[in-house]
Amino acid sequence: MPTGNKHPYPLVIVMGTLLCLAGxxxxxxDFSIGSHTLRPLDILAELRSSPPEDTVAxxxxxxxTPETDTVMAAVIKRDYLTYxxxxxxxxxxxxxxxxxxxxxxxxxxxxxxxxKKVRIAYFGDSMIEGDLITQDLRDSLQAYxxxxxxxxxxxxxxxxGFRTSIGxxxxxxxxxxxxxxxxxxxxxxxxxxHVFLPSADSWVRYTPVKHKKRLNRFEEVSLxxxxxxxxxxxxxxxxxxxxxxxxxxxxxxxxxTARALTLRFSDDxxxxxxxxxxxxxxxxxxxxxxxxxxxxxxxxxxSTSMWRQMQSVRPYDLIVLHYGANVLYKPENTxxxxxxxxxxxxxxxxxxxxxxxxxxxxxxxxxxxRKQGKYVTAPxxxxxxxxxxxxxxxxxxxxxxxxxxxxxxxxxxxWVEGDTTLANxxxxxxxxxxxxxxxxxxxxxxMDEYQEETF
Numbered sequence: 001m002p003t004g005n006k007h008p009y010p011l012v013i014v015m016g017t018l019l020c021l022a023g024x025x026x027x028x029x030d031f032s033i034g035s036h037t038l039r040p041l042d043i044l045a046e047l048r049s050s051p052p053e054d055t056v057a058x059x060x061x062x063x064x065t066p067e068t069d070t071v072m073a074a075v076i077k078r079d080y081l082t083y084x085x086x087x088x089x090x091x092x093x094x095x096x097x098x099x100x101x102x103x104x105x106x107x108x109x110x111x112x113x114x115x116k117k118v119r120i121a122y123f124g125d126s127m128i129e130g131d132l133i134t135q136d137l138r139d140s141l142q143a144y145x146x147x148x149x150x151x152x153x154x155x156x157x158x159x160x161g162f163r164t165s166i167g168x169x170x171x172x173x174x175x176x177x178x179x180x181x182x183x184x185x186x187x188x189x190x191x192x193x194h195v196f197l198p199s200a201d202s203w204v205r206y207t208p209v210k211h212k213k214r215l216n217r218f219e220e221v222s223l224x225x226x227x228x229x230x231x232x233x234x235x236x237x238x239x240x241x242x243x244x245x246x247x248x249x250x251x252x253x254x255x256x257t258a259r260a261l262t263l264r265f266s267d268d269x270x271x272x273x274x275x276x277x278x279x280x281x282x283x284x285x286x287x288x289x290x291x292x293x294x295x296x297x298x299x300x301x302x303s304t305s306m307w308r309q310m311q312s313v314r315p316y317d318l319i320v321l322h323y324g325a326n327v328l329y330k331p332e333n334t335x336x337x338x339x340x341x342x343x344x345x346x347x348x349x350x351x352x353x354x355x356x357x358x359x360x361x362x363x364x365x366x367x368x369x370r371k372q373g374k375y376v377t378a379p380x381x382x383x384x385x386x387x388x389x390x391x392x393x394x395x396x397x398x399x400x401x402x403x404x405x406x407x408x409x410x411x412x413x414x415w416v417e418g419d420t421t422l423a424n425x426x427x428x429x430x431x432x433x434x435x436x437x438x439x440x441x442x443x444x445x446x447m448d449e450y451q452e453e454t455f
Contacts, residue, residue, distance in 0.1 A: 080389045081382065084405040086360070086445045087389075088398045097396015098351065103318040103358035104453045107284075110145055111454075116282040118145070119315060121191070121289060123299065124322035127365065127429060129290035130162040133322075136439025137446075138286040139214060144447070147283015148214035152224075154275045155196035155204050158292070164432075165215055166278070167207030167260070173199040179291060179298045188226065188246055190274040191302060191310050193291045195226070198265040198273055206276060207260045218261055220279045222251040224313070226272030233264040241271060246306055249313040277314065287314075296323035297342040300349065307353045316357055319350060322402075324364025324384055325428055331369040331378030340387040347395050360398040362442070363388045366412040368427035375413040375427055398449075405441045 080087060090099015109115045120141075122134050131150070142148055150166045156176055160168040175197040177183035189195050209215040223232070229242040235258055241250055254261060261276070279285050291298070299321075327339055350359060363385045368375040385403055392399035407414060415422035415434055422434030430438060 080393075080399065080401060081385060082404055082408065083401060084441075084445070086398050086400045086449050087392070088449065089393045090358075090396050090398065095394065095396045098354075098356075098358045098398075099396055100318075100358050100360065100398045100449050102356050103360075104450055106317040107145060107450050108454055110282075110284065117147075117279070118284045118317050119151075120284070120286040120318045120320065121316045122286055122320040122322065123289045123291075123296070124320075124362075125290065125294055125296075125326055126292040127290075127325055128288060128322060129292055130159040131165040131288050131290075132430065132432070132435035133439045133442070134286055134288040135165040136436045137443050138284075139212075140440065140443040141284045141286065141446075142214050145284040147280050147285060148217070149219065149277075149279040149283075149285060150215055151279065151285045152192070152275055152277050152287035152289070153206060154192055154194055155198070155273050159290075164209065165212070166209060168205075170204040171202050173202050174204075175199075179294060179301065187270075187272055188306055189302060190224070190247065190272075191299075191307060192275065192289045193294070193298065193302075194274070196273045196275075197270055200265065200267055203262060203264045204276075205260055205262045206278070217256065218254045218258070218278055219256075220251060220281060221254050221261060222249045222277040222279070222314070223263070224249055224274035224277065226274070228269060228271035230269040230271045231266045233262075233266060235260075235262055236264075238266075245309050246303075247274065247309040247313055287316075293326055294323070295327045295339065296321055297339070297346060300342070300346045304349065304353060307350075311354060311357075316354070318358045318360060319354065320360045320362060321346075322362035324388070325367065327384055328364065328367050328378055328380045331367065331380055333380050334383035336380070336384050336387045339384070340391055343388075343391050344395070347391060347397065351395065358398065359395075360400060361388055361392045363399065363401040363403055365402045365428075365430075365438075366406050366408075366410075366415075368410075368412040368416070375416070377409050377412065400442065400445055402438065402441075405438075405445070 078087060086100060088099040088101075089095070090097050090101050103118075106115065106118045110118045122128065122137075128134055135150075138151070153166055153168060156170050156174050157163070157168065160170070177187060177195050177197070178189065179193045183189060183195060187195055187197070206218075208217050223241065225241050225243065225248055226246060227244050227248070229240065232239050232241055234252075235255070239250065239252075241248070263276070277287070327336065347359065364381060367378050367381055369378050381403060385401065389399055389401075391397070403411070406412070412423060412427050415430070416425060416427055420433070421431065422437060423430050
């Protein structure tokens with residue numbers, strides 16, 4: 001018979017309810033009524049263990065790919081009219097040319113002790129005569145890469161008294177044939193644009209410059225002469241010049257105690273004489289081939305065999321073509337297609353003759369003329385720069401814009417009228433100070449190319 005004690009009933013009811021809910025938690029129990037879905041019942045949810053996080057595969061997002069083409073284009077594409085460094089088109093996709101590659105390789109080999117000499121042939125007009133620009137460029141290069149000596153010096157020169165990189169005097173009985181007159185048949189111009197014929201008592205004397213560190217002594221000397229034979233006295237010692245090539249070189253080492261080098265010719269045999277070269281046993285050397293009043297197209301008159309034979313006796317690693325002042329004789333003229341067409345022929349010849357020599361075109365300097373009471377940049381400057389750049393770009397050469405390096409539009413007027421005068425009142429030519437600055441600017445541009453390839 002029940003005792004009537006009801007105290008356990010609530011506990012039984014609660015426990016029964018929990019068991020029922022627990023049982024429902026093990027079976028799907030969510031269901032919908034109309035558009036409403038009831039949340040599933042699971043009173044054991046908090047007791048269930050979640051899957052460890054490290055079992056979930058984490059797939060990293062692929063790294064963002066740089067827009068390669070855009071970046072490269074930004075690095076390579078430069079404005080030729082404003083960029084003041086060297087533009088090297090030797091590695092262009094559209095054309096393969098010498099650019100600066102061979103010269104930089106030669107510099108690296110010289111620096112590593114793998115070769116003894118590197119040479120530069122620097123061609124230009126009155127902007128470089130008297131060794132302007134080139135003497136400073138040469139000195140800076142020799143300070144870094146080694147070597148001393150002024151390089152090539154002609155037998156006679158109208159600017160010998162102006163030149164400060166070597167003492168140079170000569171007798172007045174030399175005959176000088178050159179681009180502006182007509183040599184006799186069988187007498188061929190050298191790459192300087194000159195050929196000199198000595199008379200029976202002709203002489204020439206070269207003297208080192210005492211106060212200049214890399215020009216204060218002579219060491220290796222080379223006499224450049226044409227086909228034939230004749231006697232010459234070198235500081236009163238006889239020397240026989242004998243050769244059957246268009247260009248022959250007679251090289252010797254000078255007496256270190258000699259204060260000058262004097263050549264005297266003992267007879268009047270018409271053996272062409274081209275000049276004398278001064279170098280040390282190793283290092284870098286730069287030959288100045290200036291010719292007043294020309295535009296560079298005159299180089300096309302030199303024979304291929306002359307170029308080749310000169311390269312065989314005096315190999316060059318870099319040829320520089322620096323022209324423009326004489327092309328701009330009409331400052332408002334902007335039509336220079338004729339000049340580009342002619343210079344292309346010169347460049348094509350040089351590329352064929354010197355397949356492993358770098359070629360650098362130096363764009364014209366700024367040139368001013370008077371207009372409405374003040375000096376402004378001649379309109380022809382930019383037109384000529386465009387033509388010169390096109391020749392370089394289309395033939396895989398290197399190009400350096402001197403106009404931009406000077407400061408661009410109006411630069412020449414500033415160089416003439418500034419507090420520090422850097423150019424002459426003709427608003428075309430540099431003075432010594434300005435030429436030295438240009439030499440330093442070109443040296444920096446060359447070294448930027450060298451260091452970019454080396455470091």
